[in-house]
């Protein structure tokens with residue numbers, strides 16, 4: 001998003017490994033490098049500073065010297081439950097449960113019927129499938145998004161083929177059902193990986209897949 005009168009600058013937002021947990025940060029006009037492990041309204045500033053070196057290293061191959069430094073520019077806490085841009089207000093909902101970690105949020109843009117999500121919606125990527133209560137809580141957040149009847153959905157992570165609409169939710173639902181089936185029929189992590197890749201070849205952020213699988217198949221079950 002671009003705000004009138006503010007010079008376009010490179011924006012790099014480094015919360016966990018990406019900006020996806022808090023779309024709020026992605027909308028801020030200033031060049032900033034928040035590096036928090038917490039996102040949403042409250043940012044843990046001390047942990048942010050500690051995490052900077054690791055995050056700079058992670059993103060340097062992509063953004064090079066566009067990453068400001070040496071000190072991080074920390075995000076300001078949002079003092080209103082909405083963002084303001086060009087005379088419009090965009091309600092922010094959060095912190096809400098998502099996948100991956102706590103502290104997610106989503107932004108609604110009424111004039112576009114658009115929702116910009118954090119690590120709540122994933123499309124055409126290998127995402128972390130939650131279990132039990134975590135899955136229920138996450139599903140409730142998705143229901144909150146659907147209740148807004150969005151025509152545009154911007155996922156926290158997306159891969160090739162993502163369409164920025166409600167089909168992202170359909171993708172997720174099917175992926176979760178298929179994931180459970182694959183867990184049931186796989187004897188170990190290697191088999192699970194093979195099954196997932198066979199059914200879903202070429203999705204985005206494949207580098208996260210092993211970690212996703214390992215939460216279901218603890219190390220002792222993996223082939224040496």
Ligand SMILES: [Zn+2]
Pocket residue numbers: 018019020021100119156157
């Ligand atoms: Zn993420």
